[in-house]
Amino acid sequence: MEKAIEVEHLSKRYGQVQAVNDISFSVDRGEVFAFLGPNGAGKTTTVEIIETIRSPDRGTIRVLGHDISRQPKAVKERIGVLPQEFQSFERLTVRETLHYFARLYRQHADIDYVMDLVDLRDKAHELYQNLSGGLKQRVGVAIALVNDPEIVFLDEPTTGLDPRARREVWNAIAGLKREGKTVFLTTHYMEEAEYLADHIAVIHRGRIVAEGTLDELVQAHGGKSTLLIKGCKTDAVMEALNHKGYEEVRASDGNVQVTMPKKEAVIDILFHLREKELYYREVDIKHSDLEDVFLNLTGAQLKEGDA
């Protein structure tokens, strides 16, 4: 598949701090690519270099086939950007704001169409300063779309939003995917990456530590799923499962926790307990997620920042 973005050996240093350290990755056209990492990992530096906001110390970047250091103008016409913590002109209406940014480009999308895409038509005449946080971010996404870009960069688009507003922005981003846009999303919310991304790169201390689809990452780095059997005869259940070949089985407070080699093992376990007439109150399954992936790869918690 044709690449939308190709990054090779990118490095950037601020004084003594190596913000980005020799990273390489690529983004396919039409996919939602999530750049996942805690605050200070190097996400924004990387994306701002690709967006032409910053200059790299080393490395080459091609966007839609254009080398960004040689053909920045060609790149700027074809990308749409929502910078981190972006707040637009407070005393322009939504329509005026979109009109302003649209006129900066040689060609631009129909403003009404863009407002419909992010469900802003009924707010067209509201001043930006009077909008809620979620609506402001949707205006930010709309601004990133006014030139009908092939690639949309969204840098931490939901940071600081409440769950409802976050969901509104997610829906807008999901709409972009349906439109066939390539979306480059930086986030430190694993749920955001899990919900939206086709392809995830995990960055930690300036280096990409893992890359792939969600399933690939969880399979490779997430660890195994566990089944918690609550309200049972723990000794009998442990004996039955050990006899069945499950080695990682622990008991505590009337519950039994068993590590499963694969997700499908849950059926095998529950069927086996029924055969042995071993009853229980309820079961709970915990699958691995990106948090586990990040923890296993870096020893740090994603939510708590760069430990």
Next chain:
Amino acid sequence: MKARIIWTDFMASFRGFYRNKGTLFFSIAFPVILILLFGAIFSGGGTGTYTVHVKNFDYDNGENMPQMMGNSTALQQFLGNHSNFYDALYEHLNQTGVIEVDIVTDQEAATEQDLYRYVDRNTLKSVMLIPENYSAGLAVALIGQDARLAPNITLLLDQSEMQRNNIIMSVMEQLASRYNLMLAGGSRFVHFNTSDLIQEDFGFIDFFLPGVIALTVMTNSVFGIVETNLRLRKRGILRKLVTTPFTRSEWLMAKMLYMLFTSFLSTSVVLAVGILVWNISFKFNAYLFILVVAASFAFAGIGMLLTRFVTDEETAPAAANAVTFPQMFLSGIFFQLETMPGFLQVIAKFMPLYYVGEGLRDAMIYGNMEGALFNTMVVVIFAVIVFAAGVAITSWKEK
């Protein structure tokens, strides 16, 4: 450079301008309040009396008039209980309650040349000049019933004192009408010619108004650039614009267009208040335009330098204050430089606002085109250097 993009950014700034009450206040209401307040305090305006200095070269003193006119009853009525024409005239003037007559003696000025020197030396604003043989000439005209033979009394009026002049002229005209009615049934035998006096000592408001224009242009430009830069940077708008085809030079051009708009708007408002409220008479000329444009560029350049070196959101406005405040008080905007200690007068000469204020005064008020040219050149050269430096170091890109 694309005009469409520059215009788009200008219009966005303009909308932000008229929708922001704070900006409107500081761009328009603040200079208006300043000029009204300081004008009222220092200009000495009001409804008091105005001294008219009278130099009478009619050494006959009008004492032959009754004899010449055959004891005309009209003249007797005019003279009342006075023995001569001028005593009656002076009393009539004093009785108006608006004019107070002050006689210029022969010791003070014996000839017309002496008089002009005396007027200059004492910076007199209103002088009545009665020519030699005026009373005899008037009597001859009245006897012959030929108003063309009547000589003129000349009023020398300081042209910078429009309000004062209007009041004095109004009183004089009324008095002349009364005399004409009394002496000649309404024919225009008594009338006053006016002549301009150009005085070094203009009223405070004449001094202050160009200063307010200079001050407003400075604060609009310095704070406008600093505040705009910081706000757009803080809100991520500059980072966003870097990713669009909008170039840095187009953006700077758009911002300067907006700065010029606010500068000219403020200037127009200050001038309008000066005319409507203070009756200021000033000269429109190219220097006014060039100085406002050059000052806008110069102070915008200072704003750019400040925002490049002081990027902290809280420190930058303080730095802008540190640059503008000393100029405000030491550049001869509120107080004449001559009233300050010598070393402060030297310091003032290093401040661009001083040359803007002086240039505007020379061009608009004093009519000193030589001074206007010099000050304008200083401001233009300073503007070119500072603005070029500002443009050179203003960067959109993050480090």
